Amino acid sequence: MHHARRPARRSVRTDAVSRSPLQALEESFLALSAAPCPLTLPAHLVYEAPEQSTLIVDQVRTRLAHPATAPGLREQTWREVVRRAQQLGWPWDTVAVAMTIPVLRRMLAHLARPSHLERAEVEQEALAAVATAVHTVDAGAADVGRELFSAANRAVYRLAYAARRQAAQETEPLAQEAEPRSVHPAWLAESAGPAGYRQAEQLIDTEGDIDEYAVLARAVQARAVDVDEARLIARTRLEGEPMQRLAAERGVSARQLYRHRAAAEQHLTAYLKTQMRQR
Structure with a gap:
């Protein structure tokens, strides 16, 4: 027994x-x-x-x-x-x-x-x-x-x-850029790494008072990320919702959702880099 x-x-x-x-x-x-x-x-x-x-x-x-x-x-x-x-x-x-x-x-x-x-x-x-x-x-x-x-x-x-x-790969192309100044979009620092942090900081500094949701909205308009990806980043990075809750809500594993978010954040970083090159 x-x-x-x-x-x-x-x-x-x-x-x-x-x-x-x-x-x-x-x-x-x-x-x-x-x-x-x-x-x-x-x-x-x-x-x-x-x-x-x-x-x-x-x-x-x-x-x-x-x-x-x-x-x-x-x-x-x-x-x-x-x-x-x-x-x-x-x-x-x-x-x-x-x-x-x-x-x-x-x-x-x-x-x-x-x-x-x-x-x-x-x-x-x-x-x-x-x-x-x-x-x-x-x-x-x-x-x-x-x-x-x-x-x-x-x-x-x-x-x-x-x-x-x-x-390290994300940071390397920006190694010669100036150090970050006064604006600190921490959500991008965590989600997109140092490269995304600097790109977002410079974008916000150039255009004035743009909040994080506005950056995501513009990325959606530019088709850099889709609506679901933007919502995933916003809910987990900006609003602090647990990944497990969203995974249960979407009927997928948390591991799969982590990978989905990582891919979306790479697209967001690429979009921000493009925006900076155009300025």
Whole structure:
């Protein structure tokens, strides 16, 4: 049996709009632990001489991260969790990925993330890498857990590197331009990188008091971006709406919407550069 009864615990939060990808997964994992018949694993996986036969999965994860847990026990626990994920599917695939959350939090806290790369996007990239690795790693290998963490580590560093490289490429053509002056359209600094920041600043400085919505409106009129792209930029960059909310509203994944916005912002930056060359 994989389930055992436990005392009721506080209910988990279900407001999907305000949750980050890691928080959303954490709540799904805790729901499996807080169910009337919570999901369990054999206690001998994390204890040499357990006092009980089974442990609820969140208790196993806590013990897995404890310094006193022997490396051999950790290895056999990871092998069993991944084996169940591969052979049984849900909910064990959720459990396997959620078991990595404590390490992923520490990993992402030390990541040198470019300012224009949103944390939610990095979290989603890490979780996607782990979820893929769970189904492709050799469940009988000695370092299954390390393979999962390595997959996440490679994915987030590739993402951060690509973001830094893109920002550098955007900045390079403007290296000889004057330093930014008094106007600071921060929304473009975040969305289009340094290149878009300087182009927008100079455009606004040339034409006088133009707000960010006016810049977007002109870009739509010039067909540099379409109405949906302008609304996406405005709602997430100017109005601060969570990307997860818009993704649910549009019926797409947050990852897909991040990519859609990145493409729209590249078009917006190109439009601003064109405007500056014409002045």
